[in-house]
Amino acid sequence: MVVVVNTQHIDNRQDPLLEKVEFVYWKFKGGSTYYVFGTDHRPANAVAKVQWEISPSKPDKYLGYLESVTDWVVYPNDTKVIDLDSLPSGRVFNLDDTDPVKYLMTHAYGDNVPA
Numbered sequence: 001m002v003v004v005v006n007t008q009h010i011d012n013r014q015d016p017l018l019e020k021v022e023f024v025y026w027k028f029k030g031g032s033t034y035y036v037f038g039t040d041h042r043p044a045n046a047v048a049k050v051q052w053e054i055s056p057s058k059p060d061k062y063l064g065y066l067e068s069v070t071d072w073v074v075y076p077n078d079t080k081v082i083d084l085d086s087l088p089s090g091r092v093f094n095l096d097d098t099d100p101v102k103y104l105m106t107h108a109y110g111d112n113v114p115a
Helices: 043-053 100-106
Strands: 002-014 024-028 033-037 065-075 092-094
Touching: 002 043, 033 043, 043 065, 043 092
Parallel strands: 033 092
Antiparallel strands: 002 024, 002 033, 002 065
16 A cells, blocks of 8 residues: 655745844745555555654754644555556655564554563
């Protein structure tokens, strides 16, 4: 299964000279599409993975820029719907056993929580 997750970008349009702020506003600036492979029957795992990766709390992100998940589509058979060779670099994620999002989602309930 693959989950295709779409996002919306917004950008803070602010005068760079703080002592001379003449305008401050947020503006829609497009969006991105991400592809999450290795998902199980829970599309929320894929959405959580993308939200984790685009989180504004990451230090390399520009503070006046936000990106949020807007919608997603689940494709049960990834190889017949999506051309794997045409996927953009940096927008393809895999959920595996070492992924922190998948780990949290699969260990949130039950007796399998490590000590």
